[in-house]
Amino acid sequence: QMTQSPSTLSASVGDRVTITCRASQNVVNWLAWYQQRPGKAPKLLIYQASILETGVPSRFSGGGSGTSFTLTISSLQPEDFATYYCQQYNSFWTFGQGTKVEVK
C-alpha cells in the first residue's frame, strides 16, 4: 500500500513544493512518479526513485529509498498544477491515492 501526503497542496507559482509517498513495505528504490493533468493520461516524471525521465524539466526531482520517498518541484510553474501519483513496482504494481497541487 502506498500513502501520499498531503492529499491536496495549495501553492503559488515559484513555490518549492514537496510531496511525500510512504510504502507499507520496503520497495527498495523501485518507485515512480507520474503527473496527470485533468482529462489527460498520466505522464512519467521519475523512475527508480530519482531518475528523471527524458524530456522532464530539471525542476522536478525525486528522492528516498526503502519506505519513504519525495517528489520535489523546485519552482512551481503554471503547467505544474496537476495531480501527482507515486507507484511502487517492487512487488506487482501499486499507485498512491494522488496529491492534487492547486492554485493558492
Next chain:
Amino acid sequence: QVTLRESGPALVRPRQTLTLTCTFSGFSLSTSGVYVTWVRQPPGEALEWLSLIYWDDKKYYNTSLETRLTIFKDTSRNQVVLTMTNMDPVDTATYYCARGKVGPSGAFDTWGQGTVVTVSS
C-alpha cells in the same frame, strides 16, 4: 514514435464481459524486455493497476481482481487484449493501456489516451 490506443465499448451492462483492445505501434511485444499494462481510473479517483503482460507471455494480475481478468497478446497484430467478466457499476472508469519502460524498471513510460467505460443497465 511509440503510440498506444485503447478501444472497446463505451457502455456495458451489469454482469456482462468487457473486452478492451490496446493497439500499439513503434515497438514490438516480441522484443525481449517489453511489456504492456492496463490501468484504470474511476471518475475523480486514483489510478488502479489491473494487469500486465511481458514479451515472453508472462502475465500478472491485480490480486483483488484476478478472478475476473484475462490478458493476452497478439504479437502479429501489435495488440494486447484485456477481458473483465461480471461487470458492475463500480467498474465504471477510464481504462488506459501503457508500455513498460524497458530495462531494470517497472515504470510505464508511454500511455494511451484512455477509453471511458460506463457500466449501467
